[in-house]
Amino acid sequence: MRGEIAYIKEKEDEEVQVRNEEENKMVAAVQRKYTSVVGGGFPPSPIKVVVVGYALTSKKTKSFLQPKLEGLARHKGILFVAIDQSRPLSDQGPFDVVLHKLSGKEWRCVIEDYRQTHPEVTVLDPPYAIQQVHNRQSMLQDVTDLNLSDAYGKVGVPKQLVFDKDPSSILDAGEPGWTEVTHWYVAKPLVAKSHELSLAYDEYSLQELEPPLVLQEFINHGGVLFKVYIVGEAIKVVRRFSLPDVSNCDLSKNAGVYHFPRVSCAAASADEADLDPCVAELPPRPLLERLARELRRRLGLRLFNLDIIREHGTRDRYYVIDINYFPGYGKMPEYEHIFTDFLLSLVQRE
Ligand SMILES: O=P(O)(O)O[C@@H]1[C@@H](OP(=O)(O)O)[C@H](OP(=O)(O)O)[C@H](O)[C@H](OP(=O)(O)O)[C@H]1OP(=O)(O)O
Ligand SMILES: Nc1ncnc2c1ncn2[C@@H]1O[C@H](COP(=O)(O)OP(=O)(O)O)[C@@H](O)[C@H]1O
Ligand SMILES: [Mg+2]
Numbered sequence: 001m002r003g004e005i006a007y008i009k010e011k012e013d014e015e016v017q018v019r020n021e022e023e024n025k026m027v028a029a030v031q032r033k034y035t036s037v038v039g040g041g042f043p044p045s046p047i048k049v050v051v052v053g054y055a056l057t058s059k060k061t062k063s064f065l066q067p068k069l070e071g072l073a074r075h076k077g078i079l080f081v082a083i084d085q086s087r088p089l090s091d092q093g094p095f096d097v098v099l100h101k102l103s104g105k106e107w108r109c110v111i112e113d114y115r116q117t118h119p120e121v122t123v124l125d126p127p128y129a130i131q132q133v134h135n136r137q138s139m140l141q142d143v144t145d146l147n148l149s150d151a152y153g154k155v156g157v158p159k160q161l162v163f164d165k166d167p168s169s170i171l172d173a174g175e176p177g178w179t180e181v182t183h184w185y186v187a188k189p190l191v192a193k194s195h196e197l198s199l200a201y202d203e204y205s206l207q208e209l210e211p212p213l214v215l216q217e218f219i220n221h222g223g224v225l226f227k228v229y230i231v232g233e234a235i236k237v238v239r240r241f242s243l244p245d246v247s248n249c250d251l252s253k254n255a256g257v258y259h260f261p262r263v264s265c266a267a268a269s270a271d272e273a274d275l276d277p278c279v280a281e282l283p284p285r286p287l288l289e290r291l292a293r294e295l296r297r298r299l300g301l302r303l304f305n306l307d308i309i310r311e312h313g314t315r316d317r318y319y320v321i322d323i324n325y326f327p328g329y330g331k332m333p334e335y336e337h338i339f340t341d342f343l344l345s346l347v348q349r350e
């Protein structure tokens with residue numbers, strides 16, 4: 001029996017070794033292909049291939065690693081290699097960059113350990129920074145602290161309270177700051193991974209909601225939100241349809257809680273829609289650039305997006321309502337060019 005186990009173990013080790021050798025050969029072959037001679041007559045200048053290891057869910061791999069991205073990347077000397085989660089990360093590669101979006105403590109430890117032992121590799125992004133936006137309580141803290149206000153506008157977050165028990169206790173608690181809030185509440189699960197959203201029309205129905213959750217003031221914004229995609233220093237903004245405005249008239253006609261299983265996922269692009277120009281106007285570029293630059297630094301993230309709304313009836317009152325790590329870049333216009341340029345910018349190639 002013991003002999004059998006030893007035999008199986010030996011076989012497995014052999015297979016792993018063969019796989020490692022194959023992978024190393026593949027990387028070396030691509031390295032050779034891209035090690036070209038630049039500028040005839042000058043000494044040869046090798047251009048190194050950039051190897052990007054990725055650990056993504058199959059859904060994410062499909063939406064992000066589209067043939068057009070892989071093709072353009074190959075053309076620019078970037079090779080994407082799937083990370084095998086069943087093998088030690090240090091035995092794979094060597095990588096110049098590691099891209100990852102996987103959940104769980106075990107993965108966080110693997111990637112944190114790898115960051116410590118491989119400081120030469122750019123890991124996008126550090127697990128501790130990702131953690132901050134996984135929880136809706138800490139997600140928007142840096143936006144609050146930033147308190148951005150300049151000639152182009154003011155950026156804040158909706159008033160919010162966190163409940164780990166019955167949210168109707170808000171009434172008993174007489175929470176400061178909530179007395180002036182109109183009685184429209186958006187309830188979101190504390191864990192950002194869950195996307196159910198509920199709209200409560202009066203504080204008495206709050207007891208129907210299931211904690212732990214974040215209760216936010218509902219901000220009327222003309223039914224359109226701005227998705228601001230950030231890839232390093234690059235920014236792209238798109239419009240999406242969002243929840244419609246609510247009025248005091250709705251308040252008198254409605255009661256209770258309305259549940260939306262995945263409102264943001266179903267939201268269609270509003271870029272081509274015939275919208276009221278006041279609602280459609282994109283946030284000023286200088287404001288977004290400053291916001292993105294500050295948040296990149298404060299959050300310690302390079303790959304994320306922001307959901308921003310503008311209070312209806314104002315020209316310059318903006319609210320960040322959501323921050324997502326490594327969002328659906330496949331929906332960002334020109335992401336192939338932006339992403340490949342970004343990857344190249346991370347690596348010294350010559
Ligand atoms: O799948 P997609 O393209 O809708 O991307 C989701 C994002 O959509 P967006 O790019 O903002 O339109 C989505 O953003 P929202 O939270 O819907 O604003 C999340 O980032 C989601 O990740 P997770 O499920 O929270 O881990 C993202 O899902 P994953 O692809 O990361 O699973
Ligand atoms: N405070 C708010 N005021 C008005 N609408 C909101 C507010 N918060 C969220 N929404 C609406 O709900 C949607 C989902 O909320 P969001 O915080 O982006 O969560 P998710 O992570 O599921 O995308 C937003 O895209 C927007 O349409
Ligand atoms: Mg969102």
Ligand SMILES: [Mg+2]
Nearest residue numbers: 192322323324
């Ligand atoms: Mg989100």
